Amino acid sequence: MTTCNPLQVQAFNTADVAEQIRATPGWVQHYQQMSPGHFAGRIRYLDLQGVEVYEEQMNTRVEQNFSAPSGALAFCFDRSDNALYLLNEESRNIWITPENYQEIAVVFGPEFVRRNGLDVARLEGLFMAPLNGAQNALFSRWLSSTLTKLSQAPDQPSKETLTQQLLEDCLFILDNARVCLDNDGLQRRTQERQTMKRVGEWAADSPEETLNLLELAQVAGVSLRQLQQTFKAYTGLSPTQWLRLRRLNSARRELLNRSSHETTVAEVAMNWSFWHLGRFSNSYRTLFNELPSETLKRACR
CATH class of the missing domain: 2.60.120 (Jelly Rolls)
Structure with missing residues (x-):
C-alpha cells in the first residue's frame, strides 16, 4: 500500500x-x-x-x-x-x-x-x-x-x-x-502594452538610471503626448509622477543597503536628484510611512 x-x-x-x-x-x-x-x-x-x-x-x-x-x-x-x-x-x-x-x-x-x-x-x-x-x-x-x-x-x-x-x-x-x-480595444491595449513594454525593459535593465520626460518618450518610441496618454490609461499616473516615485524607491533601496557609516540621507537624496532635503524627507515619509533617517538606522541593525 x-x-x-x-x-x-x-x-x-x-x-x-x-x-x-x-x-x-x-x-x-x-x-x-x-x-x-x-x-x-x-x-x-x-x-x-x-x-x-x-x-x-x-x-x-x-x-x-x-x-x-x-x-x-x-x-x-x-x-x-x-x-x-x-x-x-x-x-x-x-x-x-x-x-x-x-x-x-x-x-x-x-x-x-x-x-x-x-x-x-x-x-x-x-x-x-x-x-x-x-x-x-x-x-x-x-x-x-x-x-x-x-x-x-x-x-x-x-x-x-x-x-x-x-x-x-x-x-x-x-x-x-x-x-x-473586443478587437478594437485589444488593438489599442496592445499598442499601449508595447509602449509600456519598452519603458519596462528600460526600467528593468537600467534600474539605477534616471531620465527626464523627453528622454523617456524617446525610450518608449512615441511622442510626449502619446506617452502621457498611455501612462494615464495604463497606470493611472502621469509619466512625471512615475519617474518621481521610481526615484524615491531607488533611494529607499540605497538606504536599506548602506549604513550610516557609509552614507548620509543627504547624499542618497542627491544621488537621486532630490536637491531639497526637506521636501525629499516629506515625500519619502508620505510614501513609505517612515523618515529616510529611520530607514537608514533600521538598515544598520
Missing part, C-alpha cells in the same frame, strides 16, 4: 516589496511601491510538482515589472477586474496594481507544457491582454477557497486529480474568454 504526500499550502506574510519578490522564486520581477503607507503583502503557494498555484495580496499600489519562468505558461486571474492575463517568458511587461490588490495564478511548468502538448505559439497576441469571461471570477474564488481547504482539511484530492482539473479549467476559461475579445 502506498501513501501519498499531503498537499501543503505555504503562506508568507511580507513587510516590504523585496520580501514579496523573494516569496515567488523563479519569476523575473522588479517591484516598486507606488502609494503611501507601510507595505503589507501575503503569498500563498502550492507546489503540485510541475504545476504551481500562487495567490498574492498587497495593500499598496505596486509597480510590477515581470516575466514568467522560462518555458512556463501562466494563467493569472486579477481579482480587481476579474480579467485573465496569459503570461510566458516573452511577455515581459510593466503595470501598476490598484491598492488592496489580489491575484491568483496557475503556472504550468516547462516540462508539463511539453508533456501535455500545449502550443504556446498559437496563443500569440493573447499574452498580457485582458481576457474577460463569466467564469473568471467564479474560478478565482473557487481556487482561493481550495487553497484554504487544503491548508485545513485532511481529506484532500491527489496531485494528479487537482493538476488535471486545473489544466482543463484554465483551457476552458481561455477558450470562452477569447470569444469575448
